[in-house]
Amino acid sequence: MPDVRADAYQEFIKGLWRDNPVFVQVLGMCPMLAVTNSAVNALAMGGATFFVLVASSFLVSSLKQWIPKQVRISTYVIIIATFVTAADYSLEALLPEVHKQLGAFIPLIVVNCMILGRQEAFASRNSVPLAVLDAIGMASGFLFALFALGSVREILGDGSFFGIDLFGPDFEPWVIMVLPPGGFLTLGLLLLFFSWVKERKEQLAERLAEAGGELS
Amino acid sequence: MSDLVWIFVSALLINNFVLSYFLGLCPFLGVSGRLETSFRLGLATVFVMLITALCAWLLNTYILIYAPYLRIISFIVVIASTVQLVEMLIKKLSPHLFRALGIFLPLITTNCAILGLAIFSTNKGYGLVQGLIYALGAGLGFTLALVLMAGLREETELAPVPRLMRGTALNLIIAGILSMAFMGFSGLFSAA
Secondary structure: OHHHHHHHHHHHHHHHOOOOOOOOOOOOHHHHHHOOOOHHHHHHHHHHHHHHHHHHHHHHHHOOOOOOHHHHHHHHHHHHHHHHHHHHHHHHHHOHHHHHHHHHHOHHHHHOHHHHHHHHHHHOOOOHHHHHHHHHHHHHHHHHHHHHHHHHHHHHHHOEEOOEEOOOOOOOOOHHHOOHHHHHHHHHHHHHHHHHHHHHHHHHHHHHHHHHHHHO | OHHHHHHHHHHHHHOOOOOOOOOOHHHHHHOOOOHHHHHHHHHHHHHHHHHHHHHHHHHHHHOOOOOHHHHHHHHHHHHHHHHHHHHHHHHHHOHHHHHHHOOHHHHHOOOHHHHHHHHHHHHOOOOHHHHHHHHHHHHHHHHHHHHHHHHHHHHHHHOOOOHHHOOHHHHHHHHHHHHHHHHHHHHOOOOO
């Protein structure tokens, strides 16, 4: 059944680019900006969010017949909070250094609007495999965005990447980039870049359509 | 006493929840279009924060010492139900205030600044009075940032901004500049 497979592929790929939760939908900003002052922190946060999103999408989708409509939001929140607790404790056990740096922002994954949004908009209405694929796509998109932001900020603000010195001792780090204003500025510029790319694509498509019209 | 003043000023200006902890960004970017509405949302948030601080203290002192792993779940459940309760109470007691706050009350549940407040004040080991002062400072700081942002955004509506820049990208860059301005406050107490 090629159709089903193509659909599944679409669900997966849309989160990465076309509906990227951060760059296109501008969701889940709070953890996004707070922890992306280095690539490692960004990856850890992205990984934790990945786990929580995929696991809760799976559970919500498989329990969807039994969740009463009136209390669905609270049910989702409790499911999400359970997985966040698990992620918090596992990270503390596995990577205590990173956990200390992320600190209070791991519990805050609970209120990441992207996760609740996916449960309400997708997982509660679709079959388990589709919900999981959608969650994996969205979470990868989120991870990608976090990683992009974290890398830019670490390279410019610290002159290093994953803690490895890049430019030698002559490089004067832009300290502002690892501080809070740098987060806002970098994300603003990245969003600008994304809407520029989108604009270019649309213009190109229009021009192609015009050219096609003239030919026929 | 000076300790309490320090907690208040620190939450209000130096460690402003929005501009240096990035908490509550969704309403900060979403609702900051108009000055009037953002002021009301800010006040509603202060109110919910104070109640949350009280609940967080109660939970921490009486329940969570026995079951620390329930922290995240119990906080979020308590916040959600408090907001609902407060909404009903205000509707009953003061219909006028209810109309003024309107749709903002339920929205506050998903504001990460509220959960952030509960978690930060637990991590810092604040007592009841300290927690309440911290909540007041954080809430007013949130209001301050929201109102400043709304004022700036109303100005940019009329400014000749490139079309691509409009929307979230511009707001984020404004927020970045505001955040830089707030960094200036970090020297406020170290000299004294």
